[in-house]
Amino acid sequence: MNKPLTLAAILLAGLSLTAHAATAAPAKDPIQARKHVFKEYKKSFGAMGDMVKGKTAWNKDEFAKYAANMETLSSQPWQYFPAGSDKGKTEARAEIWTKPAEFKKQADSHQAKIAELAKVAATATTLADVKPAFGAAGQTCKACHDQFKKD
């Protein structure tokens, strides 16, 4: 009898924290907000991927600009996963909320790899310079999607 009560208390504490955060942030639907950030991800990361794949011409300044933009974006989606936002038009898996430490680990590792990519891109001259860091960053998208996103 004790265990469920404790869990309920933890969940309630989490909910009230979320409510506080919601008053501080602009009143937006969190599902829409995170999808919006991920759409911006797709624009920048997709354009970088096109250069890496040779679909578009390598341009080191453009690549560095996209990488810097990714670095800014990479801190943004995670605030938009409050408890309860697993309901609605979302591909987010319930595991985000049942395994929050795992989710945070993936998000942190992702941010670290994106930061590395931005650093490499800032001084890169050739496509070969950025390929490994781009690949490593891309792996963090896939790793998180495999575990936490429905497809």
Ligand code: HEC
């Ligand atoms: C730590 C986890 C995590 C990482 C890292 C991550 N994503 Fe996602 N991504 C998600 C989740 C969860 C969703 C589903 C969001 C929803 O539907 O509410 C998503 C959704 C998306 C979407 C769909 C947005 C839409 O229109 O509905 C795109 C595109 C996307 N991610 C691109 C990327 C790219 C590119 C990267 C890497 C540069 C990346 N993501 C890294 C968790 C992650």
